[in-house]
Amino acid sequence: MRVVVTLALGIVIGVAIGAVPAENWSSTVKSHEGDQAPPDCPRNDFSGVVGNMLEDAGRRNEPAAALPPEPGEPAVAAPEVPPVPGETDAKVDIEQEVSAAKIALEARRTQSRAALIEDxxxxxxxxxxxxxxxxxxxAELLALTGDLVTDVQENGPPSRRxxxxxxxxxxxxxxxAEDRMNAVLDDDQRADAAAESLDPLSYVDPAxxxxxxELRSLAEKR
Amino acid sequence: MTEPSLLLSFRDTFLVARFELVRARRTWQAMAVILLFAIASGGSTYGFVQILLEIENNLAASLGVPPTDAPGALTDVLLGSDDLRRVMRGLINDWSLIDDVLKWPLVAVFHFWTSLILVPWLAAFVAADTISEDVRTRAVRFELLRTGRLELVYGRFLGQCLLLAISLFLAGLTSFAVAWWTMILNDPLYVMYGLLAMSLRAFLWGLPFLGLGVACSESVKSPTWARILALIGTTGMFIGHGILIWLRTKGYGLYVSPLIGVSPASWIRSLWAGGLDTALAGLYLPAFAMVLVGLGYLVLARRDA
Structure with a gap:
């Protein structure tokens, strides 16, 4: 056993010695509270809380001027500058809107289905x-909207009719679709299900x- | 007295470990420990499911769709949300790991997070009467007639490690059972795999504190004092780590970095990270535990048993 214990001691001593220079090259021995965390990142564990308390206490006793950071320490983040509105921002906004709409539709149909199965x-x-x-x-809705997009691309905006x-x-x-969905359930099941669970709009594909x-961008071009 | 050969020493250690397990089973200690971990794990999973249910039903209400009694349907949607990512940053404290961590089932992530909090104190508390009781009653001398003190100490430590491993494995299965019954699992096998993988990491995390418990048990005769010492020592490890981190920010990095490096709390990030980082933690944390047991052995070796 002595051999194994000596080996274990060697590993611990090795890590202790290695920790001094290793802090800048090995993520393994880095403390997550220090270099890894962004400056605004709250420490949630017990050690972090103690460290924060001590840091806060230290800050109260320090003069207002900040000390230069230690080598290897994160630089204090610059204050955020509000973005200037522009074309790129507008594109990002549209992408975010599209993404949010897809997520919402996917969430709606997943939750509605789960509630229907449960109820x-x-x-x-x-x-x-x-x-x-x-x-x-x-499938039918996607085909229909696909036709509409093609129609607008080829012939311009559709007439009122x-x-x-x-x-x-x-x-x-x-x-x-609602008729087909209702036909799957018997009368008792239909009575038990929430109305929203049998609403075809709850199951629209995010695609x-x-x-x-596409229709929106075509309209904007014109 | 001559030193036993390496093989004989290993054999004795494993025999003591086996005896420790058998004794734990016979004295119902094993049952108590398993139940303790299972209840803590199952209870925390149930709490997590209730929180998830509340979040999902709030989301369902805002989307205008019906709520459910069992959560899980919207978990994939939640995984992509910034709110959840912020919560996860609060839990794991590292932006760079969030994508890797969120590949695991949420219930497994939460299981590991609660293990990070619960396991140190439970492991230290359970291990703290490993030796002290037998030293107090002098029953240990009968075992010492057949083997060396080093083999006895490490054999009992190994036995406690096996007990912790079994307990955490069953705690993972308990979490799975609670999740299975109370939420919608889209891929139950993956959830079970995630929980067991996190249980393995929780086991690695618990080893230093188990070692501390055994070390306390070697140092005092009274099991009660050993338990108190183990709990104070576990708490002290975290407080000490916080103080060291603070000292590093004050410019004492050169002096405190070795201590921060060996502190188990520094290895939490490696346990979250997976891959090579976790493998390194799997090498270091048992070694650290063995060193702690060895420190206790230095006291026990000088004691008249």
């Missing part, structure tokens, strides 16, 4: 049938956002 107690067969109904609806035609087709798709975005 109505759907079995495996019913879940498959329900998923097929929503998938069919989304064409717009109403597209809207009517979209409504038809939704109504027939449709891309088509809407």
């Amino acid at each position: 109505a107690g759907l079995d495996e067969k019913q879940i498959v049938a329900f998923d097929e109904a929503t998938a069919a609806m989304n 064409d717009s109403m035609q597209y809207a009517a087709e979209a409504l038809d798709v939704m109504i027939s 449709i956002v891309d088509h809407i975005r």
